[in-house]
Amino acid sequence: MATDVTSSDTAAAANGLPPGTDLVRLKDIASDLRCLVCQNQTIADSNAGLAVDLRNQVAKLMSQGKTDTEIKQYMVDRYGEFVLYDPPFSVSNALLWVGPFILVVAGVWITRRMIAARAQVPDVPELSEAQRAAVEARYRQGQ
Amino acid sequence: MGGRLRIILPLLVLIALAVVFVIGLQHDPRKLPSVLVDKPAPAFSLPALSEGQTVVTPDALKGKVWLMNVFASWCGACVAEHPLLLAIAAKNAVPLVGLAYKDEPADTREWLAQRGNPYTQIAIDRNGLVGIDYGVYGVPETFVIDGAGVIRYKQVGPVDEAFFTEHVAPLLAQEAH
Numbered sequence: 026m027a028t029d030v031t032s033s034d035t036a037a038a039a040n041g042l043p044p045g046t047d048l049v050r051l052k053d054i055a056s057d058l059r060c061l062v063c064q065n066q067t068i069a070d071s072n073a074g075l076a077v078d079l080r081n082q083v084a085k086l087m088s089q090g091k092t093d094t095e096i097k098q099y100m101v102d103r104y105g106e107f108v109l110y111d112p113p114f115s116v117s118n119a120l121l122w123v124g125p126f127i128l129v130v131a132g133v134w135i136t137r138r139m140i141a142a143r144a145q146v147p148d149v150p151e152l153s154e155a156q157r158a159a160v161e162a163r164y165r166q167g168q
Numbered sequence: 169m170g171g172r173l174r175i176i177l178p179l180l181v182l183i184a185l186a187v188v189f190v191i192g193l194q195h196d197p198r199k200l201p202s203v204l205v206d207k208p209a210p211a212f213s214l215p216a217l218s219e220g221q222t223v224v225t226p227d228a229l230k231g232k233v234w235l236m237n238v239f240a241s242w243c244g245a246c247v248a249e250h251p252l253l254l255a256i257a258a259k260n261a262v263p264l265v266g267l268a269y270k271d272e273p274a275d276t277r278e279w280l281a282q283r284g285n286p287y288t289q290i291a292i293d294r295n296g297l298v299g300i301d302y303g304v305y306g307v308p309e310t311f312v313i314d315g316a317g318v319i320r321y322k323q324v325g326p327v328d329e330a331f332f333t334e335h336v337a338p339l340l341a342q343e344a345h
Contacts, residue, residue, distance in 0.1 A: 061305035064197065074270065075305055078296050103303040105203040 042084040054083050054093055058100055059108050202303055202322040209313045210301040217290035224291035233339045234263040236311040240271040241279035243307040249326035250283050256332055257286035261340055266290040269299050269307050314339055
């Protein structure tokens with residue numbers, strides 16, 4: 026454990042972070058935060074200037090004893106819910122969360138109706154003896 | 169389902185989707201709605217770029233409408249909006265605070281010496297921390313703050329001709345009453 030702390034301290038110092046920064050926890054929090062400049066990356070993945078600044082800010086808040094929720098709220102207060110990769114369910118994004126399930130249910134319902142419609146084979150009248158004989162006679166002629 | 173509806177319905181769905189996508193394409197995904205609009209402008213106290221003054225803080229501007237423009241000498245789009253900022257400054261109607269964002273003070277000075285200085289005062293945000301408090305994610309950005317110290321508008325990217333008439337002048341008119 027002691028060696029772990031030392032190596033993490035060296036790594037933290039190399040990144041200009043406060044000594045004793047829990048890099049695993051930093052990465053964990055940073056992975057949930059969107060880089061605003063390069064929107065499809067998290068601030069853990071990005072080396073954009075702002076991402077580096079925000080990572081340092083997360084480390085600073087961690088060293089101040091803030092909880093993960095408090096740190097994420099700090100970012101949301103400044104950059105909006107967009108900064109979260111996993112935004113909480115709310116009225117404004119309810120359709121995004123629920124929409125796919127509605128579409129799947131609707132798709133299953135439509136498919137079942139179409140299959141049921143296709144399965145209804147029209148009634149074929151039974152052939153009488155005479156008709157059957159006529160069909161067979163024509164079939165033999167064709168051979 | 170009638171035969172005609174069966175043909176028309178997919179077409180209608182397609183048209184509806186096309187309309188949604190065309191509207192979606194007009195949105196610039198880089199322009200995010202600022203959560204700070206209608207919130208109090210975060211306080212700060214930063215070293216000033218000009219020699220005479222030592223600190224820049226929004227407290228000194230309480231009771232006035234003022235603008236804060238985030239800029240940097242390394243920012244290309246800032247060059248584009250600079251003439252408009254000079255025009256706003258020439259009106260002498262509103263204090264324009266410059267936030268030199270993550271810039272070397274010597275570079276900022278040189279950049280302003282070449283292009284003219286529209287700012288009433290300039291704060292040096294060397295490490296970009298005040299920028300984070302203001303939710304800055306690109307340069308330039310311009311904030312309009314009212315007399316109560318509340319952010320009323322945020323322009324992401326260069327200001328345009330309409331910026332002053334649409335977002336600043338109405339507040340100044342209110343202030344005059």
